[in-house]
Amino acid sequence: MxxxxxxxxxxxxxxxxxxxxxxxxxxxxxxxxxxxxxxxxxxxxxxxxxxxxxxxxxxxxxxxxxxxxxxxxxxxxxxxxxxxxxxxxxxxxxxxxxxxxxxxxxxxxxxxxxxxxxxxxxxxxxxPMAAVTALVALRGVEAGQRVLVNGASGGVGTFAVQLAKALGARVDAVCSTANVEVVRTLGAEQVFDYRAEDFTRSGRRYDVLLDIAGSRSVFACRPVLARTGTFVAVGGRAGRWLQPAGHVFAALASGFFARRRVVLADAVACADKAAVLRELAGLVERGAVTxxxxxxxxxxxxxxxxxxxxxxxxxxxxxxxxxxxxxx
Structure with a gap:
């Protein structure tokens, strides 16, 4: 073969x-x-x-x-x-x-x-990789909560927006100019074009901030993260030595000082990947996720x-x- x-x-x-x-x-x-x-x-x-x-x-x-x-x-x-x-x-x-x-x-x-x-x-x-990562990242999200997806137009992000919506959350998103309309069609209410506006100055508050882009620190996101909110670190662009692992570990370490809860979403470490894939299949078959x-x-x-x-x-x-x- x-x-x-x-x-x-x-x-x-x-x-x-x-x-x-x-x-x-x-x-x-x-x-x-x-x-x-x-x-x-x-x-x-x-x-x-x-x-x-x-x-x-x-x-x-x-x-x-x-x-x-x-x-x-x-x-x-x-x-x-x-x-x-x-x-x-x-x-x-x-x-x-x-x-x-x-x-x-x-x-x-x-x-x-x-x-x-x-x-x-x-x-x-x-x-598999993208959707499992997104669903693991959104575990615990409840209907009516506000979720922000930073890096919403890539593989994980496009699933995260749809899954958060399917869970009953109110979803906002951050992406580039070219992808604003696409992300909006996936279910995002407010879409921030990172080239034109800074979402950390929006005045909004989120219960969950899903950071896929790895572009902002936990400290930078404090103004838009509720006091009881959760910063979910997924990844970021790779550097030669530590990134994206360095970004993720920095987020975990800084959560204490930023006084915000920080968790890591990792599909590779998911204990029962097949069970999550079966759950995702159900969401796809009923039209909640594409x-x-x-x-x-x-x-x-x-x-x-x-x-x-x-x-x-x-x-x-x-x-x-x-x-x-x-x-x-």
Whole structure:
């Protein structure tokens, strides 16, 4: 089979599309034919080995060379072999540790969830990492609360706006000029164009401030965060040494001094990813949430998909397709 393989750290051009042995499912696994995957910041941070602190996440084995052969966390596809929970022909989606940028992958059944019946493979592949992150970030939000999403036009942000709305919250958002109308159609009431206005001077107060952009500190956000409010740190643009981890840890550390509650939203650390994906599927099937896909690339152009995603201008998600389009 073909897979996008990483042998060295570097730019998208360092990734190699090559033939690798077909995977063989082990105990508790099924073979899935990948019909679509998507690109996340998580992928291109590991692609470059930046921030450098990420190289320590595997116990030091990735300091000089990447420990991962095939990147990719999000997949939508069709089960090829029989398991205890899933069988041949079942359409599934999943959030994996690695390996989704390949024609086939062996997946533990406890990581799989049935794909939303009203989505294509491309749409379903846009969901796992971004939508799980958004839903984890919004846990505890109650109907009637005010939520601000800073960084609302990217993968996590487009889901966060819709999910907060589905939870009954009143949602405001921050994004660039070009994306204001798109974010408004997702359910945001007030949309701040960060190029033209400073949301921290708006005079509004929020119960939850979801910081995806990583552009403002907890201290800067104090004027718009209720005294009992929560600052949810998701990420930010990567630097070579610590960012976005540095931004997240700084937010956690400064919460005490800013006298505001600060929490971290992390899809990778989510204990039962499949359960969250099933919950999300229900929201999608009843029309409360729709994935926003900016661009869809064929598998042969996966390196271009990495480049476009890393540039940071995607509206929603960047998806990669394998085989004929559609599905679901």
């Amino acid at each position: 073909k897979a996008l393989v990483q042998h060295v750290y570097g730019a998208p051009s360092s990734l190699v599309l090559e033939d690798v042995p077909d995977p063989v499912p082990g105990e508790g696994e099924v073979l899935v034919r990948v019909r679509a995957s998507s690109v996340n910041p998580y992928d291109w941070h590991f692609m470059r080995g930046e921030p450098y602190v990420a190289r320590l996440m595997t116990g030091g084995f990735g300091l000089r060379r990447p420990p991962v052969g095939v990147l990719g966390c999000d997949l939508a596809g069709r089960v090829e072999t029989a398991g205890a929970r899933f069988g041949p022909g079942d359409d599934v989606y999943a959030l994996l540790p690695r390996g989704a940028h390949a024609e086939y992958v062996c997946v533990r059944e406890d990581l799989l969830a049935p794909m939303p019946v009203n989505l294509t493979y491309e749409q379903a592949a846009a969901m 994935p926003v896909v900016d661009r869809s690339y064929p598998f042969d152009d996966l390196r271009a998909a990495f480049g476009y995603s890393e540039a940071g201008h995607a509206r929603g998600k960047v998806v990669v397709t394998l085989g004929e389009p559609g599905g679901g």
